[in-house]
Amino acid sequence: MIERFITPLVTTDVRLPRSGRSLRIMHPADIDPLIDAVADDPEQNLPYWAELWPSGIALADAIALRPQTVAGFRVLEIGCGLGVTAIAALNAGADLTVTDYAPESLLLACANCLANAGREPSTLQMNWRKPPDELFDLAGEGFPVVLAADVLYESRDVQPLLGLLGRLVAPGGLLWLAEPRRPVAARFIEIACAQDWELSESDGEWDGPWPDPNDAGVHVRVHRLRRVPSPGS
Numbered sequence: 001m002i003e004r005f006i007t008p009l010v011t012t013d014v015r016l017p018r019s020g021r022s023l024r025i026m027h028p029a030d031i032d033p034l035i036d037a038v039a040d041d042p043e044q045n046l047p048y049w050a051e052l053w054p055s056g057i058a059l060a061d062a063i064a065l066r067p068q069t070v071a072g073f074r075v076l077e078i079g080c081g082l083g084v085t086a087i088a089a090l091n092a093g094a095d096l097t098v099t100d101y102a103p104e105s106l107l108l109a110c111a112n113c114l115a116n117a118g119r120e121p122s123t124l125q126m127n128w129r130k131p132p133d134e135l136f137d138l139a140g141e142g143f144p145v146v147l148a149a150d151v152l153y154e155s156r157d158v159q160p161l162l163g164l165l166g167r168l169v170a171p172g173g174l175l176w177l178a179e180p181r182r183p184v185a186a187r188f189i190e191i192a193c194a195q196d197w198e199l200s201e202s203d204g205e206w207d208g209p210w211p212d213p214n215d216a217g218v219h220v221r222v223h224r225l226r227r228v229p230s231p232g233s
């Protein structure tokens with residue numbers, strides 16, 4: 001069915017390095033035709049959703065090791081890509097909504113969740129630079145947990161994501177962020193901590209092994225950023 005929209009697809013076995021969990025992730029075989037297809041994208045976003053990223057794997061592993069952090073909670077993921085982190089959140093018992101810019105990502109994330117977790121998350125297509133009202137309606141007073149794996153790689157996203165996450169994460173809530181030591185992510189964390197966030201804990205660093213041999217040497221840090229409640233909230 002999906003191959004009517006995205007083709008050809010292949011499946012890669014992914015092992016979460018610490019928990020040892022195994023996933024089978026369906027993804028496009030070749031990213032080049034997808035790059036051609038977005039040549040006219042008004043946001044100039046590349047099809048990064050179509051790849052397996054170490055950060056998504058590390059965050060999935062962190063969730064598998066601490067499922068109680070999301071179990072039974074309303075959880076939002078931004079930039080869900082192929083759904084690797086989403087699978088772990090669903091397996092841990094989260095009430096999950098995933099979002100991404102690319103509708104194809106949401107389709108494949110759902111298929112991968114169904115195949116690996118036996119159920120699908122709710123989905124919302126959105127551009128985090130122009131978030132729709134529907135997202136804020138969904139957030140209500142804020143999500144207790146928001147997941148984000150490798151979403152901070154373009155400087156133009158630091159301010160939009162600081163503003164957005166300040167509205168999406170409930171006061172006292174958690175932003176569980178995985179990033180492969182990118183300067184943009186470091187800048188985001190520095191500004192966030194100077195405003196109304198605190199680094200409550202780190203889950204540490206992951207150094208693989210990753211499914212793609214080209215990622216050997218990539219180190220991923222997994223952070224827990226707590227949104228400090230404002231006085232009186």
Ligand SMILES: C[S@@+](CC[C@H](N)C(=O)[O-])C[C@H]1O[C@@H](n2cnc3c(N)ncnc32)[C@H](O)[C@@H]1O
Pocket residue numbers: 045047048049050051052053054055056057078079080081082083084085099100101102105126127128129148149150151
């Ligand atoms: C590097 S990928 C990471 C995917 C996934 N989190 C993982 O770690 O495997 C970045 C993701 O953010 C999404 N994204 C990029 N720009 C976006 C935007 N402006 N609004 C919403 N999603 C966006 C991409 O489509 C992609 O799925």
